[in-house]
Amino acid sequence: MASSRRSVALLGATGSIGTQTLDVLRHEPERFELCALSGGEQLSELAAIAREFSVPRVGVISEAHRATLADLLGPSVEIVVGDEGLRELASTCDVVVNAVLGFAGLPVTLAALAAGKRLALANKESLIAAAPLVEKVRRTPGAVILPVDSEHCAIHQCLASSPGETGYPDVRRLLLTASGGPFRGWSVEQLAGATKRDALQHPTWSMGAKITIDSSTLMNKGLEVLEASALFGIDTPRVDIVVHPQSIVHSMVEYVDGSLLAQLSSPDMRLPIAYCLGLPVRLDHGYGPIDFTQRVELTFEAPDRAAFPAIDLAYEAARVGGAAPAWLSAANEVAVAAFLKDELRWCDIVAVVAGVMDSYVANALDSLEDLVENDATARRLAHGILLP
Numbered sequence: 329m330a331s332s333r334r335s336v337a338l339l340g341a342t343g344s345i346g347t348q349t350l351d352v353l354r355h356e357p358e359r360f361e362l363c364a365l366s367g368g369e370q371l372s373e374l375a376a377i378a379r380e381f382s383v384p385r386v387g388v389i390s391e392a393h394r395a396t397l398a399d400l401l402g403p404s405v406e407i408v409v410g411d412e413g414l415r416e417l418a419s420t421c422d423v424v425v426n427a428v429l430g431f432a433g434l435p436v437t438l439a440a441l442a443a444g445k446r447l448a449l450a451n452k453e454s455l456i457a458a459a460p461l462v463e464k465v466r467r468t469p470g471a472v473i474l475p476v477d478s479e480h481c482a483i484h485q486c487l488a489s490s491p492g493e494t495g496y497p498d499v500r501r502l503l504l505t506a507s508g509g510p511f512r513g514w515s516v517e518q519l520a521g522a523t524k525r526d527a528l529q530h531p532t533w534s535m536g537a538k539i540t541i542d543s544s545t546l547m548n549k550g551l552e553v554l555e556a557s558a559l560f561g562i563d564t565p566r567v568d569i570v571v572h573p574q575s576i577v578h579s580m581v582e583y584v585d586g587s588l589l590a591q592l593s594s595p596d597m598r599l600p601i602a603y604c605l606g607l608p609v610r611l612d613h614g615y616g617p618i619d620f621t622q623r624v625e626l627t628f629e630a631p632d633r634a635a636f637p638a639i640d641l642a643y644e645a646a647r648v649g650g651a652a653p654a655w656l657s658a659a660n661e662v663a664v665a666a667f668l669k670d671e672l673r674w675c676d677i678v679a680v681v682a683g684v685m686d687s688y689v690a691n692a693l694d695s696l697e698d699l700v701e702n703d704a705t706a707r708r709l710a711h712g713i714l715l716p
């Protein structure tokens with residue numbers, strides 16, 4: 329008899345979003361069935377997840393990883409390898425959670441949509457880099473993107489009261505909230521001395537290392553502006569950023585009549601993950617409630633765009649269009665990886681990205697080959713700035 333449970337592929341299962349998705353699945357065994365997994369370097373963690381959820385298919389990044397995982401799991405589990413493996417896994421289940429880190433998540437996004445799946449998208453980098461390609465495949469019957477990013481999930485919920493016409497003409501603007509990160513209020517002079525330890529201390533969210541650093545430079549918010557525009561078809565001049573240090577208002581939609589709709593909950597990524605898995609049903613879990621018996625303070629302020637130039641770089645990449653967002657994201661990945669390996673100072677992360685964007689030559693992004701080439705060029709330029 330066919331299972332009535334919704335089948336889920338969780339790609340990037342060993343990371344921060346992956347682990348929190350597993351938490352949601354543990355609480356809903358009657359509703360969901362984990363049918364495919366993937367991971368990167370953490371093979372014993374991946375094997376443990378496969379065993380716990382009796383997952384029949386697992387993806388790894390190389391033949392060497394396949395051999396190690398096969399030793400851990402035995403012959404009953406099918407192991408697939410590389411981008412082709414990710415594409416296979418993303419084409420089979422009802423819901424595909426893309427929790428892979430960075431540009432490596434691209435095969436998942438494209439394959440899930442091309443196969444007409446529900447894509448619960450945490451991996452913003454693939455959407456930002458490949459927006460014109462994603463636009464084509466998301467028209468596949470059945471394909472839908474539900475945003476896991478808390479800001480975009482909030483906007484998705486707020487837009488539910490809109491007729492959903494192309495471009496949302498009744499929406500004046502989207503307001504993406506930002507915690508401001510660990511360096512909110514720091515001057516340019518203070519930022520010059522920011523350390524890795526400082527940058528990894530996010531005030532309200534516990535996340536993977538790359539997005540935590542992106543949050544400290546506010547590049548994450550810049551990337552989210554591009555993400556919101558691609559997701560909702562709203563041009564970036566209609567996407568604003570407002571700093572909200574408490575991370576309770578996850579984002580807002582302002583309508584032309586002046587109404588402002590917001591989604592509020594405690595900062596817990598399991599809420600947007602559960603929303604994306606369960607829709608149209610809202611799952612009954614305890615992740616989001618706010619305790620109003622305690623004093624709840626909600627404050628808002630403008631971001632300091634001079635101290636955090638990543639924001640303007642992202643708006644400029646959106647204005648230029650074409651492959652510029654792909655360059656921005658690729659250069660940022662290289663710079664953040666270098667910073668995490670202690671090869672770059674915090675204050676030089678965005679300078680590297682700016683240096684790469686200065687070299688951008690307008691070019692179209694019509695095919696996957698174009699995209700891969702652009703990604704490689706931006707990375708090469710970023711490495712060139714790191715190692716002159």
Ligand SMILES: NC(=O)c1ccc[n+]([C@@H]2O[C@H](COP(=O)([O-])OP(=O)(O)OC[C@H]3O[C@@H](n4cnc5c(N)ncnc54)[C@H](OP(=O)(O)O)[C@@H]3O)[C@@H](O)[C@H]2O)c1
Pocket residue numbers: 339340341342343344345346366367368369370371389426427428429430432450451452453476477478533534535536537538539597
């Ligand atoms: N964390 C959050 O709260 C949050 C919130 C909003 C959006 N996001 C987005 O969600 C995505 C994942 O973020 P995260 O914080 O969960 O990252 P993370 O903790 O670093 O986890 C990344 C996952 O991707 C896997 N991975 C890394 N490199 C890979 C590669 N080259 N090929 C295949 N798999 C690879 C990792 O495997 P191993 O660990 O086994 O190496 C891990 O399973 C990012 O795009 C991020 O921007 C995250």
